[in-house]
Amino acid sequence: MSALPGTCPSGDEKVVLFGLLLETNARMARDLSAELEATCALPLAWFEVLLQLRQAPDGRLKMSQIADAIVHSTGGTTRLIDRLEEASLVERQLCPTDRRAIHVAITAEGNRRLDDALAVHLNYLDQHLAGRLGASERRSLTSLLTKLNVPADR
Amino acid sequence: MSALPGTCPSGDEKVVLFGLLLETNARMARDLSAELEATCALPLAWFEVLLQLRQAPDGRLKMSQIADAIVHSTGGTTRLIDRLEEASLVERQLCPTDRRAIHVAITAEGNRRLDDALAVHLNYLDQHLAGRLGASERRSLTSLLTKLNVPADR
DNA sequence: GACAAGTAATTGCATATGCAACTATACTAG
DNA sequence: CTAGTATAGTTGCATATGCAATTACTTGTC
Numbered sequence: 001m002s003a004l005p006g007t008c009p010s011g012d013e014k015v016v017l018f019g020l021l022l023e024t025n026a027r028m029a030r031d032l033s034a035e036l037e038a039t040c041a042l043p044l045a046w047f048e049v050l051l052q053l054r055q056a057p058d059g060r061l062k063m064s065q066i067a068d069a070i071v072h073s074t075g076g077t078t079r080l081i082d083r084l085e086e087a088s089l090v091e092r093q094l095c096p097t098d099r100r101a102i103h104v105a106i107t108a109e110g111n112r113r114l115d116d117a118l119a120v121h122l123n124y125l126d127q128h129l130a131g132r133l134g135a136s137e138r139r140s141l142t143s144l145l146t147k148l149n150v151p152a153d154r
Numbered sequence: 155m156s157a158l159p160g161t162c163p164s165g166d167e168k169v170v171l172f173g174l175l176l177e178t179n180a181r182m183a184r185d186l187s188a189e190l191e192a193t194c195a196l197p198l199a200w201f202e203v204l205l206q207l208r209q210a211p212d213g214r215l216k217m218s219q220i221a222d223a224i225v226h227s228t229g230g231t232t233r234l235i236d237r238l239e240e241a242s243l244v245e246r247q248l249c250p251t252d253r254r255a256i257h258v259a260i261t262a263e264g265n266r267r268l269d270d271a272l273a274v275h276l277n278y279l280d281q282h283l284a285g286r287l288g289a290s291e292r293r294s295l296t297s298l299l300t301k302l303n304v305p306a307d308r
Numbered sequence: 309g310a311c312a313a314g315t316a317a318t319t320g321c322a323t324a325t326g327c328a329a330c331t332a333t334a335c336t337a338g
Numbered sequence: 339c340t341a342g343t344a345t346a347g348t349t350g351c352a353t354a355t356g357c358a359a360t361t362a363c364t365t366g367t368c
Contacts, residue, residue: 011209014279015272017296018182019205024303025179026225028172045354051173055165063317071180076355078318083354100316100363118169125168132301141298142171147286149178199324217347230325232348237324254333254346 032124040117045070046084047121050114053090053106060105062095068151089113186278194271199224200238201275204268207244207260214259216249222305243267 033044052069053059061069067077081104084090089110095101106114133141187198206223207213215223221231235258238244243264249255260268287295 012276012279013292013296014283015205015275017292017299018275018279018283019202020296020299020303021179022183022202023223023225024299025175027303027305029176030225043354048173048176051169064315069177071177071184073356074317075319075357079354082318095316098316098364100361102317121169121172122166125166125172128304129168129172129302132304133298137298137301138167138171140294142167142174144287144291144295144298145171145174145178147291148283149174149181150282150286151181197324218345227326228347229327229349233324236348249346252334252346256347 028128031128032121035124036117036120039120040113042113042117045072045080046087046089047114047117049080049084049104050089050106050110050117053104054111054114060093060103062101062103064101066104084110182282185282186275189278190271190274193274194267196267196271199226199234200241200243201268201271203234203238203258204243204260204264204271207258208265208268214247214257217256217258220258238264 029044036042036044036047048070049066052066053061056065063077063081064074066072066081067074070077072080081090081092085092088107091105091107093103093105095103129138183198190196190198190201202224203220206220207215210219217231217235218228220226220235221228224231226234235244235246239246242261245259245261247257247259249257283292
């Protein structure tokens, strides 16, 4: 009413939903990030990388795969991996079949730090995810987000 | 096996769901951001602020309300509003009842730019939201995210 | 095999952001 | 009314990130 509802669909259902997605994500990421930082001294971005590496079939990924998985630019990923390597949590390895590519592998130290962080993370999720959504709701949410999470543009 | 699955629940259903939330959000935000930037020269963060202001009862919010709504630190919000004000899209106004507080109001120019951006935004959402989720799925998602989007910590 | 086009990662630069310290104002208790 | 505490916003500083240009390598074509 206050802003010409006809011309300005700021209250549109889809707009509200998208805003809710942004806000919910930001809130949870910020809270979890603070908790990881406080208890494990591990930035959320580092945690994401280590998690991706562990989930990878052979515990290693190429730079570009990491960039895609965590939705960073390749430049940003280079610097992020620089820091992780500096902290001895991952290791750059040559790719035997493509000399342009770099394999990033998690180290023993990285695995240890990830275990610590996972404990904190799981505790957080028990409280803030499982505490608010039941198992079937979580399955629904997973299904809905999967439909939205389309890699490329269209 | 490569990482002691028993001790390392990296494939835990909740962990996967949370990762999916992060990834979906990042992907959509990045795509929409690029589109807004390209077509309207309006950063996503600016769009978020303008949208919040329009949705506010009287078209203005205090700094701290904005910070909370868009999940930024207060320091970050100060700078963000600095830039928006510099671009004449918002205006700082004194609060008559509390001299510590600042009212941020959207300007006519801000409203115009927001209208442009909303058109782009709605088009994006038609493709990427409504194109992938039906109306009842969107209602479900809204409901689920609402349960997760709890303002404070506990 | 040589050249063109494509791909992987890195770098320089600009910018956006958070944290902690600080200032100014408001509230509360005595 | 004064002192102490809480709150709103801003600032200095450090850091993380994206974009565009660059380098190095690969692939496809003739």
